[in-house]
Every structure is written in C-alpha cells, then in structure tokens.
Amino acid sequence: MTTTAEFPSGTILGYPRIGRRRELKKAVEAFWAGSITAAELETTAAQLRGATRERLAQLGLGRTDSAIPESFSFYDQVLDTAVTVGAVPARFAALVGADGRIDLAGYFTLARGEGDNLPLEMTKWFDSNYHYLVPEIGPETVFSLASDRIVREFVEAKEAGFITRPVIVGPLTFLLLSKASDEAPAGFEPLSRLDDLLPVYAALLDRLAAVGALWVQLDEPGLVSESSDVPREDTLQALAWAYAALGRLARRPAIFVAAPYGSLDDALPVLAATPVEAIGLDLVRGTVPEPTPGLADKVLVAGVIDGHNIWRGDLGAALDRAVALRELSPTVAVSTSTSLLHVPHDVADESSLGEPLSSWLAFADQKVGQVHTLARGLLLGAGAVEQELGAADAALATRQAAPGVRDGAVRGRAAALTDADFSRGEYAIRLKAQEAALGLPLLPTTTIGSFPQTPDIRRARARFLQGTVTEHEYRTLMQAEIARVVELQEEIGLDVLVHGEPERNDMVQYFAENLDGFAVTENGWVQSYGSRCTRPSILWGDVSRPKPITVEWSSYTQGLTAKPVKGMLTGPVTILAWSFVRDDQPLGETARQVALALRDEIGDLEAAGIGIVQVDEPALRELLPLKTKDHAEYLDWSVGSFRLATAGVADTTQIHTHLCYSEFGVVLEAIANLDADVTSIEAARSRMDVVHDIEAGGFDHGIGPGVWDIHSPRVPGVAEITELLETAVGAIPARQVWVNPDCGLKTRGYAETVESLQNMLEATRIVRERIGAAVNA
CATH class of the missing domain: 3.20.20.210 (TIM Barrel)
Structure with a gap:
C-alpha cells in the first residue's frame, strides 16, 4: 500500500493552459x-x-x-x-x-x-x-x-x-x-x-x-x-x-x-x-x-x-x-x-x-x-x-x-409582463403565411450566419479600434465584404442568405458591446475547444438596449438581393452561458432582461423589412442542470426567455434558432417549446444521430440538421452530404427539412467554404430530384 504524503493546505484543480497571450x-x-x-x-x-x-x-x-x-x-x-x-x-x-x-x-x-x-x-x-x-x-x-x-x-x-x-x-x-x-x-x-x-x-x-x-x-x-x-x-x-x-x-x-x-x-x-x-x-x-x-x-x-x-x-x-x-x-x-x-x-x-x-x-x-x-x-x-x-x-x-447594478426602468418593465408576451399564434397558421411570403423551394438551403473572417477583416476592425481608420472608412470596408458574401451566396445558389457578420468579433461580445450592463475584456481569453479561444463578456448589471444594434447591417444586405436575408441575433440563454454572469440574482431574472432587449431588436428588424430573424441558442443544452430535480425550473426560464424575445412578431415573420454542441434527445421537448419556426442543429459530426430522436418525438416545425461539420478542416464530398441528407429526409418529412452546415463559418477559410457549400448545393439538388421522381412515379 502507499505511504500517504501530507496533502497541501491549499491547491487548485487546474489552471489555464493556453498561455497568457494564447x-x-x-x-x-x-x-x-x-x-x-x-x-x-x-x-x-x-x-x-x-x-x-x-x-x-x-x-x-x-x-x-x-x-x-x-x-x-x-x-x-x-x-x-x-x-x-x-x-x-x-x-x-x-x-x-x-x-x-x-x-x-x-x-x-x-x-x-x-x-x-x-x-x-x-x-x-x-x-x-x-x-x-x-x-x-x-x-x-x-x-x-x-x-x-x-x-x-x-x-x-x-x-x-x-x-x-x-x-x-x-x-x-x-x-x-x-x-x-x-x-x-x-x-x-x-x-x-x-x-x-x-x-x-x-x-x-x-x-x-x-x-x-x-x-x-x-x-x-x-x-x-x-x-x-x-x-x-x-x-x-x-x-x-x-x-x-x-x-x-x-x-x-x-x-x-x-x-x-x-x-x-x-x-x-x-x-x-x-x-x-x-x-x-x-x-x-x-x-x-x-x-x-x-x-x-x-x-x-x-x-x-x-x-x-x-x-x-x-x-x-x-x-x-x-x-x-x-x-x-x-x-x-x-x-x-x-x-x-x-x-x-x-x-x-x-x-x-x-x-x-x-x-x-x-x-x-x-x-x-x-x-x-x-x-x-x-x-x-x-x-x-x-x-x-x-x-x-x-x-x-x-x-x-454601484449605479447600474439595479435599474428601476428595466425591472419595472420585466415586472409588468403578462402571459401574452410569451406566446405567438398557431404554428400552422404561421407556416401558411410564411410559405406565401417567402416562396422557398423544398429543402431550402442556407448557412448558420457567419462567413470566414479573413485577416483583412480582422485588421480593419483592429485599425478601427485603434483609431487609424474612421468610422466611415470602416463601414465602407465592411459593406464591401458583405456585398462580396452576398454575391458569393447567390453564385453558389443558396435560397436564404446572410450578411456574413464581418463586423462582429464574437457572437456574444458583439452584443455585449452594444447593451448596457456589460463590460468586455482585452485579454480575458478562455479555451473553448482545442485552439479555439473566446473572451467571455462580463454581465455585471441590469441589461437594456440603448439603440438598434444590427438593423443597419441587415437592411443594407437585404438591399443587395431579391432573396430573403436572415437577421442574425444571439439568444438570451447563449448570451448568459457564454458570458461571466452576475451571481447576485437568479439566472432567470437576468435572462428575461436580455430577452426584452432582443425583443426590441427583433421588432426593429421586422419594421425594416427583414422577414426572417435567427435567434441563436447553441447553449440551450449546455446550461441544463446536472441534477434532474433542477431541470424543470431551468427549462421554464430558458425557454420562456427565448419566447419572450421572439413572440412579438407577425405571423409572416419567420423565426429561426440554431443549436449545437449538444445531445438533443434530452431537451427535444424544450426545443419544441421554443416554438421557433425553423431550428437548425449540429448533426454531421454525430452522423445524423439526432434525426431519430426527432422522428420519435414527433417534431413538426422546420428542422435543419447540419450536413457539414465545420469544426473540422475536412471538405465533405457530395456523396457524404447526400447520404446525410437522405438519412434526414428518411426520418423527417421532407417539407420540414432545411439544408445547412452544422454551425457558423467564421473559423473556416474561403476555399474550403466555397467547395463545401457547392457540394452541399449539389447534394441538395440530387435529393430534390430523387424526391420529385418518387412523387411523380
């Protein structure tokens, strides 16, 4: 047996390993x-x-x-x-x-x-x-x-x-x-x-x-x-x-x-x-x-x-x-x-x-x-x-x-909410209105939101922050990148376009920089996976939106194309999960404040003519408590905050959400309760395991199981994507299925992105033709 050495009086369980400057x-x-x-x-x-x-x-x-x-x-x-x-x-x-x-x-x-x-x-x-x-x-x-x-x-x-x-x-x-x-x-x-x-x-x-x-x-x-x-x-x-x-x-x-x-x-x-x-x-x-x-x-x-x-x-x-x-x-x-x-x-x-x-x-x-x-x-x-x-x-x-930790106006608005603020109309009615408004084909194709952030984009952002580029020059550079991304998507043949998010450093930090109650760091890097690092924002006070955040970028993009453009927002649960959140009140209260700020943003996007708004919630599963007894309370406030953010739109406005990095079977009912019109999910890396949960659960809204694992540098071939897509439409009615990558493309390069998207479109064409042939047989 071992001879036990004295245990140290103080220790830590582990330390950051990426280095102070990554x-x-x-x-x-x-x-x-x-x-x-x-x-x-x-x-x-x-x-x-x-x-x-x-x-x-x-x-x-x-x-x-x-x-x-x-x-x-x-x-x-x-x-x-x-x-x-x-x-x-x-x-x-x-x-x-x-x-x-x-x-x-x-x-x-x-x-x-x-x-x-x-x-x-x-x-x-x-x-x-x-x-x-x-x-x-x-x-x-x-x-x-x-x-x-x-x-x-x-x-x-x-x-x-x-x-x-x-x-x-x-x-x-x-x-x-x-x-x-x-x-x-x-x-x-x-x-x-x-x-x-x-x-x-x-x-x-x-x-x-x-x-x-x-x-x-x-x-x-x-x-x-x-x-x-x-x-x-x-x-x-x-x-x-x-x-x-x-x-x-x-x-x-x-x-x-x-x-x-x-x-x-x-x-x-x-x-x-x-x-x-x-x-x-x-x-x-x-x-x-x-x-x-x-x-x-x-x-x-x-x-x-x-x-x-x-x-x-x-x-x-x-x-x-x-x-x-x-x-x-x-x-x-x-x-x-x-x-x-x-x-x-x-x-x-x-x-x-x-x-x-x-x-x-x-x-x-x-x-x-x-x-x-x-x-x-x-x-x-x-x-x-x-x-x-x-x-x-x-x-x-x-x-x-400290001032700002508690804001009477924010708390008063949250206290005045009623059940009606958390609910949209019947999905079947919304679906019919959206089909008429959008006119999309079977198996509509899209991406999750971001496109590759090139060194030129990162340099432009850094120079803007340093003051060596004016705001007008910076906006001109970003608009040029957006125009290039729109042209590329139209050339590839995507049905629903995005603006590529060149102006965003991070999907949470970007919103934190534009919402009251947050602070951001310079060197607060934390490892997310492998060599991927993020700088979580610090949510220290009551949250509100002083002015529109994304409307100008989305409106500019929609003006470049006749195809529908998605407005892109990060959801309340993910903003909390990927920030360091205040610990002096329940998470549900903080989530509701963030949801109200996003509700205002969605309303402004809709008023500006954006007919599809995606509210990403990739962190919905990750915050699920480890103890079963705590699940119901968590799902109540997390689902409720998403519905509060998205419930104020017209039937014709299509609400999307996106989830990733998760085993979805355990929260499938909660995903359904989000009541998003379309949900895109990570599925390629797990080889479409999730579609069997979806099939068994009777999910009837739009669903986009990812067909390209963007966390790997591999370019998936047409045959591979076709097989994944065939698996999806074999388990889920084709009228519900959307075609998209697993996640955003920010970390990928343009060469692999273009080739992979082209393969995705070709696989979609093959499956569409097969479905059409089966219907006509």
Missing part, C-alpha cells in the same frame, strides 16, 4: 499549418508548463508538496486520456505505431479528422462552455498504457525543482463520457469495459509512484451528473469496484478524487468507503454534506473558490464552509471548485475595465491568491487573514451599491 493556440495552429515542427511545438509547450509552475509558486502554492496540478493539454484532457489508455477508433488504426503509441500529428488527427475519416465527436463538458472530444469504446477496443506523457511531464517538473500533482480524467468519468464505437453491438455500454481499463490506470499509477509522484488527481465529475444513460445504481457499483481496486495497489501515489460541477450526493458514501486518501467537494455548486461513515479518515478538499466564474465573492462565507467540513474530518484543505481553465489568467492584464469593476473580479491568478488566503485562515484562524477578508467584504458592498 501562446499555445498560436503554436498549435502554426504546427497545423506546417510552419513549425513537432519538436518546436513541444518546446513551446514545455516553456508554458514551466512558466505556469513558477507563476503558481509565486502566488503561494508550494513547490514540493503536490499543491501545483500538472494539468496541461495540447487540445483536450479527455482526448489525452483516450490516447493514454490506447482508445483509438479503428478508422484511425494507421496512426498507431508498432509500439502502440500515437505521435503528436496523429493526436491532432483524432481531433480534426483526415480525408474520409471523421474526427471524434465534440460536445460540452458538463454545464460549462468547454468542449471535450468523445471517446469511442467497443468490445474491440484494446486498452494499454499507450502514452507516458503524463509521467514525462511530472519528471520534467521534478527536474525543475517541483513535485507536482499529475491530473487525469478518472476511469468512471472517462467511460461514462464515451460513446459506443461503430463496431459495438446495439445496446453496448462503454462502462462494461471497466475491468479491462482499470489495469491501465494501475500501470500508470505504478509508473508515477516509481518516478516520485506523491499524489495523483483523478477527475470524476461524472459522479455528480445524472445525465448519463447508465443507471445510477450501476455507476455507484462501478465506483465502489474501481476505487477499491486502485486503492489496494501495492505501489501508487495517494489518490485525490475530485468531483467538480455539483454535489456527490449518493456517490459520497460509496467513495468514502474506498481506500482513496482525499475527496474534493464542490462547495460552490454543492453544500457541506451530512456526516458520512469513512469521511473522518479522508482529506476533505473544500472547493470553496468558484472556478467557473470571475467574481471576487464573499471570502468570509467561503472560509466558513471550509471550517464546517472539520465536523466531518479533522483534515481539510482549500481549493477551487473546478479547474481554472474556465476563467482568464489575470485581472491585472485588463487596462480598460476600470474601477470599481476591477475590484469586484478574480481571474485565475487572483483565485490562486484567494486559495492561499483561505488556506492560511483555515490553519491559523480568521484573524490571521482579517485584512484580506475585510477587503473582499468592502468590494462586495461597493458592487451591491
């Missing part, structure tokens, strides 16, 4: 482009890991006590785990070397696809805005310790004078998040392979112990979620078995099981009965548990600093929660509730936020400081950190009293 993103994309070698990419990554360790030590985490987590990833931590245990799908078998390993280029191929080989699916990581790659497991999957990268990175740290804590996704969560492989029989559950997977984890723990690792962190957020298809009793039985097996290993580091994003509930007594040495409790999303047999022998790691949001918060209350854990165990440590990969690096990097807003915030570095403060307070008593607690209290009081 150095990793730039290096990875340079490697993809062939401008640097794999060795050069490895050098940049090692430098970033070294800088992270030094920074965390400067902020108060110990160098040699396992306080610093070794949580780096080139792309995604779930992909890392899949590669570590040898879970490579059969279609990528050629990427695996004779020694069973996969090189860095092969690793990225799993994420991005190659040729006819589709990449791993991508979906949301629990209820966050991070996306993970979905492993594919079947009876044929041969598990082995196929990568020792996690061991090598620990040794790298040790040689630099650090004893860090290796981090890997735990075996239960890894299998619960996996999907059955293409080769697996119907009804196969990846969790059934647990006995075959555990020896690989055992071998990894043995290797880590051999090189001197004192603690290892196994992330098991799958234990707090009730969204898995696996019966809960099966999960709990597997939990007991897995950690009993790992706990009795002859040689291993001490095991810290972290369970972020919610409360462990019925999993806690099961985990407490295993030999693991430390258990992490999310006390931001969860509460201090009841006394539980076995906990007195564990280190309880109190996740009291919010790793999921950026508010400085109430440090005194956080310390009280950590102290309360001492009723359950004499050994308590302080940590963040989740990994800090969800927040930017440092408030000090922001020069334009100003006071008092800056004083209300804590980014990753500030949160590490808060952990250090509370660890001292837990060891020495609150008096030892009285000054820090007092400063946090003062910032909280300033925030509560």
Whole structure:
C-alpha cells in the first residue's frame, strides 16, 4: 500500500493552459499549418508548463508538496486520456505505431479528422462552455498504457525543482463520457469495459509512484451528473469496484478524487468507503454534506473558490464552509471548485475595465491568491487573514451599491409582463403565411450566419479600434465584404442568405458591446475547444438596449438581393452561458432582461423589412442542470426567455434558432417549446444521430440538421452530404427539412467554404430530384 504524503493546505484543480497571450493556440495552429515542427511545438509547450509552475509558486502554492496540478493539454484532457489508455477508433488504426503509441500529428488527427475519416465527436463538458472530444469504446477496443506523457511531464517538473500533482480524467468519468464505437453491438455500454481499463490506470499509477509522484488527481465529475444513460445504481457499483481496486495497489501515489460541477450526493458514501486518501467537494455548486461513515479518515478538499466564474465573492462565507467540513474530518484543505481553465489568467492584464469593476473580479491568478488566503485562515484562524477578508467584504458592498447594478426602468418593465408576451399564434397558421411570403423551394438551403473572417477583416476592425481608420472608412470596408458574401451566396445558389457578420468579433461580445450592463475584456481569453479561444463578456448589471444594434447591417444586405436575408441575433440563454454572469440574482431574472432587449431588436428588424430573424441558442443544452430535480425550473426560464424575445412578431415573420454542441434527445421537448419556426442543429459530426430522436418525438416545425461539420478542416464530398441528407429526409418529412452546415463559418477559410457549400448545393439538388421522381412515379 502507499505511504500517504501530507496533502497541501491549499491547491487548485487546474489552471489555464493556453498561455497568457494564447501562446499555445498560436503554436498549435502554426504546427497545423506546417510552419513549425513537432519538436518546436513541444518546446513551446514545455516553456508554458514551466512558466505556469513558477507563476503558481509565486502566488503561494508550494513547490514540493503536490499543491501545483500538472494539468496541461495540447487540445483536450479527455482526448489525452483516450490516447493514454490506447482508445483509438479503428478508422484511425494507421496512426498507431508498432509500439502502440500515437505521435503528436496523429493526436491532432483524432481531433480534426483526415480525408474520409471523421474526427471524434465534440460536445460540452458538463454545464460549462468547454468542449471535450468523445471517446469511442467497443468490445474491440484494446486498452494499454499507450502514452507516458503524463509521467514525462511530472519528471520534467521534478527536474525543475517541483513535485507536482499529475491530473487525469478518472476511469468512471472517462467511460461514462464515451460513446459506443461503430463496431459495438446495439445496446453496448462503454462502462462494461471497466475491468479491462482499470489495469491501465494501475500501470500508470505504478509508473508515477516509481518516478516520485506523491499524489495523483483523478477527475470524476461524472459522479455528480445524472445525465448519463447508465443507471445510477450501476455507476455507484462501478465506483465502489474501481476505487477499491486502485486503492489496494501495492505501489501508487495517494489518490485525490475530485468531483467538480455539483454535489456527490449518493456517490459520497460509496467513495468514502474506498481506500482513496482525499475527496474534493464542490462547495460552490454543492453544500457541506451530512456526516458520512469513512469521511473522518479522508482529506476533505473544500472547493470553496468558484472556478467557473470571475467574481471576487464573499471570502468570509467561503472560509466558513471550509471550517464546517472539520465536523466531518479533522483534515481539510482549500481549493477551487473546478479547474481554472474556465476563467482568464489575470485581472491585472485588463487596462480598460476600470474601477470599481476591477475590484469586484478574480481571474485565475487572483483565485490562486484567494486559495492561499483561505488556506492560511483555515490553519491559523480568521484573524490571521482579517485584512484580506475585510477587503473582499468592502468590494462586495461597493458592487451591491454601484449605479447600474439595479435599474428601476428595466425591472419595472420585466415586472409588468403578462402571459401574452410569451406566446405567438398557431404554428400552422404561421407556416401558411410564411410559405406565401417567402416562396422557398423544398429543402431550402442556407448557412448558420457567419462567413470566414479573413485577416483583412480582422485588421480593419483592429485599425478601427485603434483609431487609424474612421468610422466611415470602416463601414465602407465592411459593406464591401458583405456585398462580396452576398454575391458569393447567390453564385453558389443558396435560397436564404446572410450578411456574413464581418463586423462582429464574437457572437456574444458583439452584443455585449452594444447593451448596457456589460463590460468586455482585452485579454480575458478562455479555451473553448482545442485552439479555439473566446473572451467571455462580463454581465455585471441590469441589461437594456440603448439603440438598434444590427438593423443597419441587415437592411443594407437585404438591399443587395431579391432573396430573403436572415437577421442574425444571439439568444438570451447563449448570451448568459457564454458570458461571466452576475451571481447576485437568479439566472432567470437576468435572462428575461436580455430577452426584452432582443425583443426590441427583433421588432426593429421586422419594421425594416427583414422577414426572417435567427435567434441563436447553441447553449440551450449546455446550461441544463446536472441534477434532474433542477431541470424543470431551468427549462421554464430558458425557454420562456427565448419566447419572450421572439413572440412579438407577425405571423409572416419567420423565426429561426440554431443549436449545437449538444445531445438533443434530452431537451427535444424544450426545443419544441421554443416554438421557433425553423431550428437548425449540429448533426454531421454525430452522423445524423439526432434525426431519430426527432422522428420519435414527433417534431413538426422546420428542422435543419447540419450536413457539414465545420469544426473540422475536412471538405465533405457530395456523396457524404447526400447520404446525410437522405438519412434526414428518411426520418423527417421532407417539407420540414432545411439544408445547412452544422454551425457558423467564421473559423473556416474561403476555399474550403466555397467547395463545401457547392457540394452541399449539389447534394441538395440530387435529393430534390430523387424526391420529385418518387412523387411523380
């Protein structure tokens, strides 16, 4: 058995890995482009890991006590785990070397696809805005310790004078998040392979112990979620078995099981009965548990600093929660509730936020400081950190009293709403009116909204912000780009056009910059997936719209073409999900304020002659609570906010929405309740799995299951798109089906965009002709 080392008094569950100025993103994309070698990419990554360790030590985490987590990833931590245990799908078998390993280029191929080989699916990581790659497991999957990268990175740290804590996704969560492989029989559950997977984890723990690792962190957020298809009793039985097996290993580091994003509930007594040495409790999303047999022998790691949001918060209350854990165990440590990969690096990097807003915030570095403060307070008593607690209290009081946090006019308007404000007329009547007004063909074609943002567009925007281009010059440049995009769409033959959104930096930030109650950052980058980073806006006060935002751009575009143009808006739920949202009132209240601002915008678009308005809600599924008991309340306010935003239009105005990154079956009823006339959804990467849910659910509105996975650089061929489209119209009446990509095209290049859209139009022509021939037969 292991000799347990003392757990650090303060730690974090993970740290941003993209670099303070997105150095990793730039290096990875340079490697993809062939401008640097794999060795050069490895050098940049090692430098970033070294800088992270030094920074965390400067902020108060110990160098040699396992306080610093070794949580780096080139792309995604779930992909890392899949590669570590040898879970490579059969279609990528050629990427695996004779020694069973996969090189860095092969690793990225799993994420991005190659040729006819589709990449791993991508979906949301629990209820966050991070996306993970979905492993594919079947009876044929041969598990082995196929990568020792996690061991090598620990040794790298040790040689630099650090004893860090290796981090890997735990075996239960890894299998619960996996999907059955293409080769697996119907009804196969990846969790059934647990006995075959555990020896690989055992071998990894043995290797880590051999090189001197004192603690290892196994992330098991799958234990707090009730969204898995696996019966809960099966999960709990597997939990007991897995950690009993790992706990009795002859040689291993001490095991810290972290369970972020919610409360462990019925999993806690099961985990407490295993030999693991430390258990992490999310006390931001969860509460201090009841006394539980076995906990007195564990280190309880109190996740009291919010790793999921950026508010400085109430440090005194956080310390009280950590102290309360001492009723359950004499050994308590302080940590963040989740990994800090969800927040930017440092408030000090922001020069334009100003006071008092800056004083209300804590980014990753500030949160590490808060952990250090509370660890001292837990060891020495609150008096030892009285000054820090007092400063946090003062910032909280300033925030509560600041102008704009509460706006009487906004709150009065929300209070006056009635049921009629949330409802449109009968869909059948609307459909008839829209068919007459729009005159679209069977299987109408469109895109989701954005077109590629070229370097010229980004340079023009940067020069405008710097003041070297006048507003008139900037608008002229953007109008020229819009005209080019409209001409391109007409040449390709699309039925419903978009303006391409060249003026928008980000689908949420653009609206945040034009709504009261928001602030935006300069360097607040957060990893969304792979090398994709976003700068979430900060929603700090009551929300209102001072003036129209998109009307001028949409009106200009509609004037260029006789075809219908979609007005493009981001929906209230997505604006909340992809921002750092105020934590001083229920999300539903904030969503209603955003919805009212969007309702005004939609009304102005309609008055300007825009007959189709798309209100994107890609985040609807991601915010679904992990606990089933909380679903009804969430769906009530989230669906209600969309309906409030869209219910004020005439029957002839067609409302679209767009959803992505999600398993839709669990929220199909909610999607229907949105009452959008047309819903476009991500479907290509999952090979149209969703259409069977739609078929079973009896969905009768317009639906556009995506036929092109835009998150991969692959260009789908005509045959591939035709097959996907045939699958769609085989399950859903063709009169309901729209044809579109999975998502917006902002991140793609123009060459691949044009070729893919041309292939999409050709596939649509083939399927239209087949349907016509069948009707005439």
